[in-house]
Amino acid sequence: MSEPAARGTLGTVRNAVLLLNLLSEGPAYQQLTDLAERSGLTVPTVHRLLRSLVLADLVEQDPTSSRYGLGPEVARLAQRYLGRLPSLGALSPYLLPLRDTIGHTVHVAVLVRGHVVYVDRVDGSDGGLYRDTHRVHPAVETAAGRVLAARADPEAWRQALDTLPLDQRQRAEKRLQEWREAPHLATTGGEPDEPSEVAVPVLDGSGRAIAALAATLPPAASDELIATIAGHLARAARAAGRTLSHG
Amino acid sequence: MSEPAARGTLGTVRNAVLLLNLLSEGPAYQQLTDLAERSGLTVPTVHRLLRSLVLADLVEQDPTSSRYGLGPEVARLAQRYLGRLPSLGALSPYLLPLRDTIGHTVHVAVLVRGHVVYVDRVDGSDGGLYRDTHRVHPAVETAAGRVLAARADPEAWRQALDTLPLDQRQRAEKRLQEWREAPHLATTGGEPDEPSEVAVPVLDGSGRAIAALAATLPPAASDELIATIAGHLARAARAAGRTLSHG
DNA sequence: GTATTGCCTTCCACATAATGAAAACGTATG
DNA sequence: CATACGTTTTCATTATGTGGAAGGCAATAC
Numbered sequence: 305m306s307e308p309a310a311r312g313t314l315g316t317v318r319n320a321v322l323l324l325n326l327l328s329e330g331p332a333y334q335q336l337t338d339l340a341e342r343s344g345l346t347v348p349t350v351h352r353l354l355r356s357l358v359l360a361d362l363v364e365q366d367p368t369s370s371r372y373g374l375g376p377e378v379a380r381l382a383q384r385y386l387g388r389l390p391s392l393g394a395l396s397p398y399l400l401p402l403r404d405t406i407g408h409t410v411h412v413a414v415l416v417r418g419h420v421v422y423v424d425r426v427d428g429s430d431g432g433l434y435r436d437t438h439r440v441h442p443a444v445e446t447a448a449g450r451v452l453a454a455r456a457d458p459e460a461w462r463q464a465l466d467t468l469p470l471d472q473r474q475r476a477e478k479r480l481q482e483w484r485e486a487p488h489l490a491t492t493g494g495e496p497d498e499p500s501e502v503a504v505p506v507l508d509g510s511g512r513a514i515a516a517l518a519a520t521l522p523p524a525a526s527d528e529l530i531a532t533i534a535g536h537l538a539r540a541a542r543a544a545g546r547t548l549s550h551g
Numbered sequence: 552m553s554e555p556a557a558r559g560t561l562g563t564v565r566n567a568v569l570l571l572n573l574l575s576e577g578p579a580y581q582q583l584t585d586l587a588e589r590s591g592l593t594v595p596t597v598h599r600l601l602r603s604l605v606l607a608d609l610v611e612q613d614p615t616s617s618r619y620g621l622g623p624e625v626a627r628l629a630q631r632y633l634g635r636l637p638s639l640g641a642l643s644p645y646l647l648p649l650r651d652t653i654g655h656t657v658h659v660a661v662l663v664r665g666h667v668v669y670v671d672r673v674d675g676s677d678g679g680l681y682r683d684t685h686r687v688h689p690a691v692e693t694a695a696g697r698v699l700a701a702r703a704d705p706e707a708w709r710q711a712l713d714t715l716p717l718d719q720r721q722r723a724e725k726r727l728q729e730w731r732e733a734p735h736l737a738t739t740g741g742e743p744d745e746p747s748e749v750a751v752p753v754l755d756g757s758g759r760a761i762a763a764l765a766a767t768l769p770p771a772a773s774d775e776l777i778a779t780i781a782g783h784l785a786r787a788a789r790a791a792g793r794t795l796s797h798g
Numbered sequence: 799g800t801a802t803t804g805c806c807t808t809c810c811a812c813a814t815a816a817t818g819a820a821a822a823c824g825t826a827t828g
Numbered sequence: 829c830a831t832a833c834g835t836t837t838t839c840a841t842t843a844t845g846t847g848g849a850a851g852g853c854a855a856t857a858c
Contacts, residue, residue, distance in 0.1 A: 310606055312808080314845070316563035316816070317603035328631040337834060346818055351836065356564035359557055361664060370835065374632040376663040380687060382629030383668050384575040385621040387685040397680040404676070416623040417608060421630050424684060427673045429651070433644040437671060438634035440627060559837080562815070563845070583806060593847050598807065617806065 319345060320353050324374070327363065333371035386423055389414075391506060391515040394547045398540035399426040402519070406533050409520040411501070413448035415456055418463035420449030420516075430520055436499065442467035444476045447489040448503035448516035454483035455505055455513035488534035490521065500525070502534050506541040508548040517541045566592060567600050571621070574610065580618035633670055636661075638753060638762040641794045645787035646673040649766070653780050656767040658748070660695035662703055665710035667696030667763075677767055683746065689714035691723045694736040695750035695763035701730035702752055702760035735781035737768065747772070749781050753788040755795040764788045 310318075322343055327334060340350040354372050357363035361377035386392055395412050403410045403426040412424040422439045443449030443464040453464035461480065465473050483489060490502040503518035517537045521530065557565075569590055574581060587597040601619050604610035608624035633639055642659050650657045650673040659671040669686045690696030690711040700711035708727070712720050730736060737749040750765035764784045768777065 312599060312602060313606055314563055314567075314599055314603040315843095316561055316845080317567050317600065318606070320561075320564050320567065321604075321607040321609060324628060328628050332635040335834070336836090347835080348819090348837085349817065352559060352561055352816080353564065355559060355836095356561045357568075359560055359565070360568040362568060373635075374628060376632070376661060376668075378625060378628045378632050379661070379670055380663040380666055380668050381571060381575050381621060381625045383670075383685045383687045385623070385625050387687065388579040388620075392685070396682050396684060400674060400676070400678075400680070400682070403674070414623060414626070416627040419627055421623075421627050423626055423630075427647060427650070429647070431647075433647070435643050435647070437643060438630045438639070440630045440634065584804085594805095595807085595809095595847065596845080599845080602807095 316353075319343070319349070320357060323350065323353055323357070324362065324378075327372060327374050333366050333369060333373040335369075335371050339372065389423075390548055391508070391544070392424055394544040395506065395515065395517065395540070396424070398544055399424065402426070402517075402536060402540050403428050406519050406536055408522070408533075410537075411448065411518040411520075412506075413446075413452065413503070413516045413518060414514070415443055415449065415452040415460060415464075418443055418453070418460070418465070418467045420446050420452065422448070422518075428520070430522065431499070444468060444472070446503075446518075447491045447501045448518040450479075450483045450489050451503045451505050451516045452513055454480055487538065488530075490525075490530050490534075492521070492525065492530075502530050502537065504534055504537040504541050507545045509545070514548070563600075566590070566596070567604060570597065570600055570604070571609065571625075574619060574621050580613050580616060580620040582616075582618050586619065636670075637795055638755070638791070639671055641791040642753065642762065642764065642787070643671070645791055646671065649673070649764075649783060649787050650675050653766050653783055655769070655780075657784075658695065658763075658765040658767075659753075660693075660699065660750070660763045660765060661761070662690055662696065662699040662707060662711070665690055665700070665707070665712070665714045667693050667699065669695070675767070677769065678746070691715065691719070693750075693765075694738045694748045695765040697726075697730045697736050698750045698752050698763045699760055701727055734785065735777075737772075737777050737781075739768070739772065739777075749777050749784065751781055751784040751788050754792045756792070761795070 323339060326339055326342055336351060336354070337347060340347045343350060354363055358365055358375070361375040363372055364375035365372050392412060399410050408428040408430045410426045411422050413420045413422045420441050420443045425437070427435065441449060443453040453461055465476060468476060488502055488504045490500065492500045500521040501518045502521060503516045505513040506515040506517055508514050517540060519533050519537055570586060573586055573589055583598060583601070584594060587594045590597060601610055605612055605622070608622040610619055611622040612619050639659060646657050655675040655677045657673045658669050660667045660669045666687050667690045674682065688696060690700040700708055712723060715723060735749055735751045737747065739747045747768040748765045749768060750763045752760040753762040753764055755761050764787060766780050766784055
């Protein structure tokens with residue numbers, strides 16, 4: 305077709321997921337010609353791909369603007385995936401007690417292609433009305449993401465760096481060691497929209513970081529408070545990790 | 552290729568999503584030959600498709616058993632989809648207050664291809680350790696699903712029925728009218744693993760049910776209690792619905 | 799130790815099925 | 829009403845995906 309196609313792989317599938325990725329970036333609904341240009345595919349090809357994806361509800365087309373966006377079926381698939389994810393099942397029983405002792409919102413996050421995805425949460429009474437739910441960020445932007453990216457394979461760490469502009473990238477590279485070794489990491493109110501949180505890794509039987517446990521922090525948390533909360537998180541993470549044999 | 556292919560649609564994409572659907576059913580990891588048989592495709596074809604999907608992390612292959620399961624990328628896509636879903640954004644601010652006044656877990660559910668998918672939740676202190684998170688059920692099995700399926704287009708209602716065995720299906724068909732007209736529906740402890748809940752529809756500007764708001768019920772809830780909780784839910788649903796112009 | 803089974807993976811000739819240029823359609827804009 | 833923009837369809841060409849058969853690689857049986 306065009307690109308350096310990976311061996312024994314279907315170009316059509318590659319193009320379809322390329323479109324899904326483009327749709328997952330930027331505005332919720334995007335127009336055909338724009339997608340064609342960004343993907344490097346011709347307009348009719350993109351149209352056919354999108355039509356096929358619409359048929360499966362992986363993509364939906366806004367009837368008035370005829371623009372395309374991700375469809376509800378992705379949510380169903382994800383739910384199925386997450387419902388059977390061992391790490392989530394292992395952590396789930398600890399989340400409510402954690403929330404109740406800490407008093408703040410508790411999150412479970414995983415690393416996906418350089419991004420942190422917050423896949424489970426138990427809301428505390430903090431945070432007011434804006435819950436900022438269903439979050440996806442470049443991994444190094446949040447404490448949970450740093451915990452995960454720094455402990456992942458070099459390949460995954462590279463992917464995490466690839467989500468960044470060059471200046472932030474260099475800053476991140478220098479902190480790899482620090483992030484990998486710290487028992488917990490905290491982001492204390494850097495940007496206003498990134499809420500501050502503490503995160504600890506959840507290690508499986510073979511020592512791999514398969515998820516992160518994170519807690520929202522109150523506005524100006526002392527180091528002692530952060531350490532205390534991190535202790536609670538770490539205890540739960542260890543307990544859950546023990547029930548997970550490996551990978 | 553084989554099937555009654557829909558007009559102007561790519562068979563390869565159709566086969567790829569067919570595999571994703573098969574992977575979303577049954578055990579978390581499934582073997583190649585089984586998937587080939589169930590899909591009606593030949594083994595090499597399935598292998599190529601899966602390999603292509605693995606490359607995109609939509610599917611992952613267990614390194615020891617070399618079996619295939621859904622991959623983490625579906626979670627990332629879903630999060631992106633849900634994060635931009637207007638109904639979720641509209642409902643989010645009401646969920647914490649709702650949880651605090653009701654005192655039990657509150658859910659937001661949507662209808663996807665005949666299934667209820669619980670896409671947001673605010674946990675109360677009820678329920679003990681088993682949170683039963685990331686749920687997907689045939690729509691008519693839960694109160695939230697009934698609310699949604701009964702109010703959906705005939706096509707979506709049909710899909711909901713298609714998820715059922717024949718005996719349950721006939722029973723469901725008779726209750727369409729009842730489910731559509733009731734201001735709220737409750738499942739009061741039928742099967743033990745299906746927790747009882749009350750659900751109300753969330754209607755957008757054009758009167759379409761775009762989501763359901765549901766609350767977990769205590770073991771033996773009186774009709775009065777159910778009605779009270781439903782009232783709280785309905786009020787929030789109306790308030791959120793007002794901020795949504797249309798579909 | 800060797801044979802057998804079951805499964806995943808690769809190879810290759812063939813024909814289906816995806817592709818891109820161009821044209822038609824529909825709809826908003828001046 | 830004319831123009832411009834974006835979506836959708838058509839159609840010939842050929843690249844691309846397909847399926848049969850063979851090759852690996854474990855685990856289990858003999």
